[in-house]
Amino acid sequence: MVLTRLSLNNFRNFVRLALDLPAGPVLLRSDNAQGKTNLLEAIYYLATTRSTFARAERQLVNWEAMERDPLPFARLEGHIRRNSGTFQIDITLLPGEKGTVRKEMRLNGVKKRALDVVGQLNAVIFLPEDIELLTGSPSARRRYLDATLCQIDPNYCRALAQYNKVLSQRNALLKQLAEQGGGKVLLSSGDDQLLFWDEQLAEQGATLIVTRQEAITELDHLGRDRYRLFGEQPEVFRLHYAPSFDPQHRPLLDYQRPLSLEELLPSAQTQLSLAEVAEAFKSHLRQARREEIARGVTVVGPHRDDIHFTVDGVDMTLYGSRGQQRTTALALKLAEVDLMHEVTGETPLLLLDDVMSELDARRRARVMGMVDGVEQAILTTTDWVDYTDEFRAQAHLLQITAAEIEVVGTRQV
Numbered sequence: 268m269v270l271t272r273l274s275l276n277n278f279r280n281f282v283r284l285a286l287d288l289p290a291g292p293v294l295l296r297s298d299n300a301q302g303k304t305n306l307l308e309a310i311y312y313l314a315t316t317r318s319t320f321a322r323a324e325r326q327l328v329n330w331e332a333m334e335r336d337p338l339p340f341a342r343l344e345g346h347i348r349r350n351s352g353t354f355q356i357d358i359t360l361l362p363g364e365k366g367t368v369r370k371e372m373r374l375n376g377v378k379k380r381a382l383d384v385v386g387q388l389n390a391v392i393f394l395p396e397d398i399e400l401l402t403g404s405p406s407a408r409r410r411y412l413d414a415t416l417c418q419i420d421p422n423y424c425r426a427l428a429q430y431n432k433v434l435s436q437r438n439a440l441l442k443q444l445a446e447q448g449g450g451k452v453l454l455s456s457g458d459d460q461l462l463f464w465d466e467q468l469a470e471q472g473a474t475l476i477v478t479r480q481e482a483i484t485e486l487d488h489l490g491r492d493r494y495r496l497f498g499e500q501p502e503v504f505r506l507h508y509a510p511s512f513d514p515q516h517r518p519l520l521d522y523q524r525p526l527s528l529e530e531l532l533p534s535a536q537t538q539l540s541l542a543e544v545a546e547a548f549k550s551h552l553r554q555a556r557r558e559e560i561a562r563g564v565t566v567v568g569p570h571r572d573d574i575h576f577t578v579d580g581v582d583m584t585l586y587g588s589r590g591q592q593r594t595t596a597l598a599l600k601l602a603e604v605d606l607m608h609e610v611t612g613e614t615p616l617l618l619l620d621d622v623m624s625e626l627d628a629r630r631r632a633r634v635m636g637m638v639d640g641v642e643q644a645i646l647t648t649t650d651w652v653d654y655t656d657e658f659r660a661q662a663h664l665l666q667i668t669a670a671e672i673e674v675v676g677t678r679q680v
Contacts, residue, residue, distance in 0.1 A: 268347065268348070268349050268350075268388070268389060268611075268613045268614060268615060268616060268642055268643070269288070269289075269290045269347070269348045269616075269642055269643045270288055270310060270313075270345055270346070270347055270388065270616055270643065271287065271288060271346045271347070271348050271353075272285070272286065272287050272288065272344075272345070272346040273285075273286045273288060273306075273309065273310065273343075273344070273345055273346075274286070274342075274343070274344040274345075275309055275341075275342070275343055275344075276340075276341060276342040277328055277329035277332040277339065277340060277341040277342070278305070278309050278327060278328075278329065278341045278342070278343055279302065279305035279308070279309070279327060279329065280302045280305055280329065280669075280670045281302060281305065281306075281309075281329070281670045282329060282331070282332075282670065284670070284672065286672055288643070288645070288663075289643075289663050289678065290642055290643050291642075291643065291644075291661065291662070291663065291678055292638050292643075292644045292645075292646065292658070292661060292662040292663070292678075293643070293644065293645045293646070293662065293663045293665065294646050294647075294648065294651075294654060294658075294659065294662040294663070294664050294665070295645065295646065295647045295648070295665045295666075295667060295672075296647070296648050296649065296650070296651055296664070296665070296666055296667070297647070297649065297666065297667040297668065298649060298668075299649065301667050301668055301669060301670065302667055302669070302670040303620070303647040303667055304394070304620050304621075304647065305670075306645075306647075306667070307392060307394075307618045307620050307645065307647065308320060309343055310345070310388075310390060310616065310618060310645070311390050311392045311618060312327075312343060312358065313343055313345040313356050313358065313388050313390075314385070314387075314388040314389060314390035314418060314616070315385060315390075315414050315417065315418065316358065316370070316372065316381045316384055316385055317414065319392065319394070323367075323368075324360060324368045324370070325360075325366065325367065325368045327341055327360060327368075328340065328341040328360055328368065329341065338361075338362055339362065340359060340360060340361050340362070341359070341360040342357065342358070342359045342360070343356075343357070343358045343359075344356070344357050344358075345388060347387060347388050349613060350612065350613055354374065354375060354387050354388075355373075355374070355375050355376070356372070356373070356374060356384055356387055356388060357372065357373040357374075357376075358370060358371070358372050358373075358384075359371045359372075372384045374387060382421065382424055382425060382428065385417050385418060385421075385424055386417065386418045386419065386421060386424075388616065389418050389419065389607050389611060389613070389615035389616065390418075390615050390616040390617075390618055391415075391600055391603045391604050391607065391615050391616070391617055391618065392600075392618040392619075392620070393596070393597060393600045393617075393618065393619050393620065393622055394620045394621075395620065395621055395622075395624060395625075397596045397597075397600065398589070398592050398593055398596050400596055400599065401576055401583050401584050401587070401592045401595060401596060402584070402592065405571070405572070405573040405574075408573060408574045409569075409570070409572060409573075412479060412482070412483075412574065413427055415482070415603055415606075415607075416478060416479070416482055418607065418615075419606070419607055419610045419611060420478060420610070422474065422478075423474065423475065423478045426471045426474035426475055426478075427471075427475060429467075429471045430468065430471035430472055430475060430568075430569070430570075431570075433464060433467045433468050433471060434468065434565060434568070434570060436464060437461065437464040437465075437468060437565055438563070438564050438565055440460060440461065440464065441461075441559055441560060441562075441563045441564055441565065442563040442564070444460075444560050444563070445560055445561065445562065445563035446563070461552075461556070465549050465552050465553075466549070468548070468552070468565070468568060469545040469546075469548040469549045469552070470545055472544075472545070472548050472568050472569050473541045473542075473544040473545035473548060474541060475569040476510055476514060476544050476548075476569055476572075477538075477539065477540075477541055477544055479508055479510075479569070479572065480508050480510075480538070481538070482606065483506055483507070483508040483574065484508075485606055485609070486506050486599065486602045486603065486606055487505055487506035487507070489602035489605040489606060490504055490506050490598050490599055490601075490602035491503065491504050491505070492602075493597075493598040493599075493601040493602050493605075494578075494594065494595065494598035496633055496637075497594045497597065497598060497630055497633055502578050502579050502591075503578065503579055503580075504576070504577070504578055504595060504598060505576075505577045505578075505580075506574065506575070506576060506577075506599070507574065507575040507576075507577065508572070508574060509572060509573040509574060509575050510569065510572050511567050511568060511569070511570075511571035511572055511573075512547065512548065512551040512567050512568075513547070513551075514539050514543065514544045514547045514548075515539070515547065548567075548568070551567050552565075552567060552568075555567050576595050576599070578591055578595065583595050589625075590625075593625055593626075594630070597622070597634075601637060603615075604617060604640075604641060613642070614640065614641040614642050615641070616641075616642075616643050616644070616645070617638065617641045617643070617644040617645070618644075618645050618646075619634070619638075619644065619645070619646040619647070620646075620647050621647055621648060621649065622634055622646065623648060623653040623654070624649075624653075631653070631654075632655075635654065635655065635658045638658075646662075659676065661678055662676070662678060663676070663677055663678050664676030664677070
């Protein structure tokens with residue numbers, strides 16, 4: 268899979284960019300705050316239709332355009348070559364109501380939904396901030412997992428969209444019941460208005476849970492091999508899925524937290540069917556009914572799941588050196604590359620933003636060697652010497668200054 272051309276208009280600090288990209292490694296050098304990370308963000312946005320950094324999508328529109336133009340917009344265009352053919356993705360950000368932004372997406376010139384665009388370009392991005400996958404909140408880990416799975420599993424992406432809609436409707440009903448004090452009437456009458464939403468939530472949620480468990484089991488296997496290449500000691504890397512309830516029906520009394528490492532290990536060894544997980548989900552919703560009505564919010568479900576990373580049994584989300592955490596995050600992203608390759612039959616586009624900044628010489632050599640395993644990789648750096656002369660000779664070299672890109676070297680074949 269290769270991104271052959273990238274065009275940007277009014278995206279971040281790029282007023283206008285048209286860039287042809289070859290297969291193989293592309294090395295992009297610049298000082299800080301010149302636009303190299305914005306370029307990677309634009310590519311990942313084409314793959315996922317979501318921003319990596321922006322809290323609101325209006326932040327993606329060039330600020331000068333926001334000040335200058337009566338109808339400011341941003342446009343991204345990517346041309347992709349895959350085994351199945353060539354594709355063109357266009358995403359336009361247009362002014363919406365009350366200062367918001369609406370997205371218009373096209374695939375090969377035909378207007379499409381986001382669900383139809385996600386996955387046409389597969390990309391894995393590694394950023395210095397990815398250490399927060401370990402140190403940050405569970406929501407960050409869920410967003411990472413959703414972005415990965417949506418690229419390779421359309422059924423998961425549809426289930427996720429539907430789950431979020433049902434969750435919003437169910438929460439609205441819970442809030443209404445809490446405000447009206449209707450919990451006692453609801454629980455005693457048997458006329459349970461929540462049963463319909465429970466069924467819908469459990470059906471879609473079961474798809475999310477089973478798919479997540481299967482993916483994490485495979486990422487665990489692939490990540491161990493990747494971590495072993497980076498680790499200085501023969502440490503054992505493991506990845507564990509921590510659902511918010513036990514799919515094997517065992518009760519969990521505290522719905523404010525996901526399962527602990529000790530609680531989840533037995534469940535992680537068993538692959539359950541969609542029907543079994545859906546039934547367990549409904550059972551736990553019934554157990555949590557009083558608490559949910561009192562709080563006015565759904566307290567159990569995949570929207571509260573988590574992931575645990577362990578090295579030699581030590582939970583990296585709680586402990587571990589910065590070096591271990593960084594190595595763990597990098598091993599995870601490289602395992603993601605392997606997973607996408609297994610599922611799609613093609614290697615995704617690998618985006619590495621200043622990956623060498625905290626790695627020693629041995630780990631840098633490992634990274635450069637692994638780039639050879641993908642069809643296309645785009646790497647950024649602030650200093651050419653982060654990469655060896657041999658690597659630079661095999662790479663397409665770009666220099667970026669104030670959002671202007673100059674070709675300074677072409678790949679030697």
